[in-house]
Amino acid sequence: MPSERRRRAGGHDEHATVVTATAVRLRVDPIACDAFGYCVELLPEIVGLDEWGFPVLDDTPVPPYLIDLAKRAVRDCPRRALLLERAPSSPG
Amino acid sequence: MTVTETAPATVAGALPRLLAVWHETARTDLGAHLLVHGPMPFPGRGDSHFAERLLEAVRRSGLTGRGGAGFPSARKWDSVRRSRHPLLVVNAMEGEPASDKDRVLLSSAPHLVLDGAELAALAVGAREILVCVADDRPDGARAVQRALHERATAGLGRVRVRVLRPPGRYVSGEESALVSWIAGGSARPTFRKEKGVPLTVRHRPTLVHNAETLAHVALIARHGSDWFRAVGMLDAPGTSLVSTSGAVERPGVYEVELGTPVARILERAGLVAEVSGVLVGGYGGTWLAPELIDTAYAPGPLAAAGSAMGAGVLAAVPAFACGVAETARIVSYMAGQSAMQCGPCVFGLPSMAGDLARLAHGDGDRPTLARLRKRLDVVSGRGACRHPDGVIRLVRSALGVFAVDFAEHARRRPCQGSNRSPVLSVPRSAHDAVRATPARWRPR
Numbered sequence: 001m002p003s004e005r006r007r008r009a010g011g012h013d014e015h016a017t018v019v020t021a022t023a024v025r026l027r028v029d030p031i032a033c034d035a036f037g038y039c040v041e042l043l044p045e046i047v048g049l050d051e052w053g054f055p056v057l058d059d060t061p062v063p064p065y066l067i068d069l070a071k072r073a074v075r076d077c078p079r080r081a082l083l084l085e086r087a088p089s090s091p092g
Numbered sequence: 093m094t095v096t097e098t099a100p101a102t103v104a105g106a107l108p109r110l111l112a113v114w115h116e117t118a119r120t121d122l123g124a125h126l127l128v129h130g131p132m133p134f135p136g137r138g139d140s141h142f143a144e145r146l147l148e149a150v151r152r153s154g155l156t157g158r159g160g161a162g163f164p165s166a167r168k169w170d171s172v173r174r175s176r177h178p179l180l181v182v183n184a185m186e187g188e189p190a191s192d193k194d195r196v197l198l199s200s201a202p203h204l205v206l207d208g209a210e211l212a213a214l215a216v217g218a219r220e221i222l223v224c225v226a227d228d229r230p231d232g233a234r235a236v237q238r239a240l241h242e243r244a245t246a247g248l249g250r251v252r253v254r255v256l257r258p259p260g261r262y263v264s265g266e267e268s269a270l271v272s273w274i275a276g277g278s279a280r281p282t283f284r285k286e287k288g289v290p291l292t293v294r295h296r297p298t299l300v301h302n303a304e305t306l307a308h309v310a311l312i313a314r315h316g317s318d319w320f321r322a323v324g325m326l327d328a329p330g331t332s333l334v335s336t337s338g339a340v341e342r343p344g345v346y347e348v349e350l351g352t353p354v355a356r357i358l359e360r361a362g363l364v365a366e367v368s369g370v371l372v373g374g375y376g377g378t379w380l381a382p383e384l385i386d387t388a389y390a391p392g393p394l395a396a397a398g399s400a401m402g403a404g405v406l407a408a409v410p411a412f413a414c415g416v417a418e419t420a421r422i423v424s425y426m427a428g429q430s431a432m433q434c435g436p437c438v439f440g441l442p443s444m445a446g447d448l449a450r451l452a453h454g455d456g457d458r459p460t461l462a463r464l465r466k467r468l469d470v471v472s473g474r475g476a477c478r479h480p481d482g483v484i485r486l487v488r489s490a491l492g493v494f495a496v497d498f499a500e501h502a503r504r505r506p507c508q509g510s511n512r513s514p515v516l517s518v519p520r521s522a523h524d525a526v527r528a529t530p531a532r533w534r535p536r
Binding site: 029030031032033034035050051052053054056083085 | 281282283285433434435436437439440443467470471474475476
């Protein structure tokens with residue numbers, strides 16, 4: 001699995017290192033995203049799709065039971081367009 | 093910081109301020125500038141507190157950025173002050189077609205902008221100033237070059253200034269696009285992973301200021317923050333440049349006290365007809381309903397009316413024109429001005445423009461209108477820059493202000509005005525041809 005190899009060999013996966021125990025949310029770099037749709041396949045619960053095939057994310061934290069899948073979506077995105085970032089502690 | 097003589101421009105309540113030199117002397121040269129405004133204050137030998145004093149004066153003045161975002165200028169300085177070799181960029185790109193204030197300011201008061209840029213550079217420790225004027229706006233660039241030459245001849249100018257000519261497109265004046273171009277990349281907005289971190293050019297933190305903001309800095313440095321606050325509103329002090337167009341006899345740039353009612357500004361420009369709406373801020377701005385035309389022109393009151401100053405545009409659309417058709421045309425132009433980077437913008441804006449065009453021509457029905465509303469919600473907030481959001485804001489406000497017209501159009505009963513030629517003009521840019529097709533799209 002290429003993503004596994006990259007993770008072990010590099011050890012500095014910039015997208016994955018942000019992940020901590022605190023609440024996180026998914027964000028997409030819309031410039032990098034080319035609508036491959038892997039994230040929607042992996043996380044239909046939290047990633048929507050617009051009529052042109054691009055992912056629609058909201059600002060809500062990723063539920064704990066989906067964190068591992070979210071990490072995988074970040075690693076497996078062919079355009080490296082997904083990132084997990086700390087969700088703001090208080091709204092606003 | 094002393095004033096050599098009491099020229100009218102130094103009297104606190106007197107207007108215009110930014111355009112005083114041209115107004116009083118009908119000249120734009122260095123001599124006239126010095127006559128009206130006096131010399132630029134600069135740190136004396138061993139004056140180590142100059143930057144602090146200037147920063148404090150700007151902070152107390154309450155000056156906010158005049159480029160659209162309206163961010164407090166002093167806070168912007170704080171973000172780069174302690175870093176090594178920051179760069180100062182003067183943003184006079186003026187990608188907004190309905191705006192003319194950067195050109196007017198650079199042409200009639202270039203020395204005020206350059207003073208302000210030098211002062212800001214001294215305040216944050218920048219040793220280089222880059223003045224960016226779009227390559228399709230030659231007047232402003234020529235005026236700055238001439239002014240720089242005058243300053244060099246007179247032995248003025250303490251910071252190195254270069255004039256750059258980035259491509260003139262709607263989004264190339266966006267802060268991150270401008271910085272990307274300066275750094276050798278394309279003039280397109282970039283994705284910012286973290287917000288609130290200063291942009292950099294080769295690791296040098298880069299401060300981007302609108303030209304008008306810096307001209308205000310030059311006046312605050314001379315006359316102080318109390319002078320600046322003597323006009324305008326308590327929470328929105330000072331003056332601002334407004335580009336008026338549309339149903340006015342004397343379209344052009346006016347310097348107004350913040351808080352002046354929108355109607356009064358338009359009357360000054362010679363409002364000729366009853367309006368069906370006023371476009372506020374620019375082509376990525378909002379429509380203001382005619383019943384709200386007495387709203388004070390300032391961030392707070394405009395926000396309460398669902399609007400914003402944006403790039404300082406007021407375009408009046410007369411009652412005989414069709415608001416649906418005007419909006420459709422602007423959105424179609426804006427779709428063509430996308431940087432073609434983000435899917436939601438690349439596909440979303442043309443689809444909205446298509447819906448609007450169908451409605452404008454009487455080919456659309458209620459499902460078209462419903463689809464348009466849904467697309468506005470879906471695309472909102474999903475670009476790397478605010479370009480799509482500006483368009484969405486415009487269309488949403490149009491749906492409110494021209495609600496009756498939209499309903500009629502959706503019944504395939506377009507109004508009389510939709511056959512007329514539009515009131516608001518959209519430029520035909522030479523750069524448009526390049527972007528006919530999305531650059532990086534592949535079928536799934």
